[in-house]
Amino acid sequence: MKLIADGGSTKVSWCLICPGEELLYFSTEGYNPYYVDSQYIHQSLHKALPAKVPREAVTEVHFYGAGCEPSTEAVVIAALRALFENAAVSVGSDLLAAAKALLGNEPGFAAILGTGTNTCLYDGKQVIQSIDPLGYMLGDEGSGSYIGKKLLIAYCREYLPLPLRQEFLSVYGLTKEQIMERVYKDPLANRFCAGFAKFVHQRLDDEFVYRLATDAFHDFFRSLVCHYPGYAGYTLNCAGSIAFHFEDLLKKTAAHYGMATGKIIQDPIQGLADYYRQQGAVKIE
Structure with missing residues (x-):
């Protein structure tokens, strides 16, 4: 068994x-x-x-x-x-x-975009190259925690347009002080930050929110994907909740960097x- x-x-x-x-x-x-x-x-x-x-x-x-x-x-x-x-x-x-789930026994490029981020080149059996994502404090570009963190920054610094600020407060009831407390003292702060990616996904028709999410995926490519030799010769194969729910935006960003999209799966x-x-x-x- x-x-x-x-x-x-x-x-x-x-x-x-x-x-x-x-x-x-x-x-x-x-x-x-x-x-x-x-x-x-x-x-x-x-x-x-x-x-x-x-x-x-x-x-x-x-x-x-x-x-x-x-x-x-x-x-x-x-x-x-x-x-x-x-x-x-x-x-x-x-x-x-x-x-393994995305490529089976075939070589290629694989990534995870969920609460955190990870990327690699795979030879059909093992990961042969991987750029350190550095975790949610220093990296994890494109992940749920990264997108959530960008939203929290905009909210706490009052860059978030007033209607969105009011929506955020209505949904979560969090003050700047409470957010700071959770981010800096909660042992699972990465999960806390990632929880706000849902707010972003539900409001992608808003120009500010769309730009925030787009910037997060551009950061994913600029900081990670584009540093793999010959990256544009691979297809983007990606697993995770963020990849799955933001699939259209992720595909559009990949195309901007000359990379075709392969499989996108949630789990x-x-x-x-x-x-x-x-x-x-x-x-x-």
């Missing part, structure tokens, strides 16, 4: 693969090991796992997640091994998961599930 997970900082999508039975899909909150520790992940998953998931019967757990790198993967491994004592556990980046979990259904038992060290 295999348990597959793919997630970002906000949400993790899971699939339980049991031979001869239908796939069981479910979701939990996101777990980025840069922002949460093993105990947090363990406690959250312990509460969130559906009763239909027999923890003792799971033999493999393959977890792909935001922030899962060699320096941080031990945080996630410890939490998963404590929950699934009979399972071999592997942890990889959400970027590799997205590349890679189905592609990953199909991949692991076709695999035999995997030995994980």
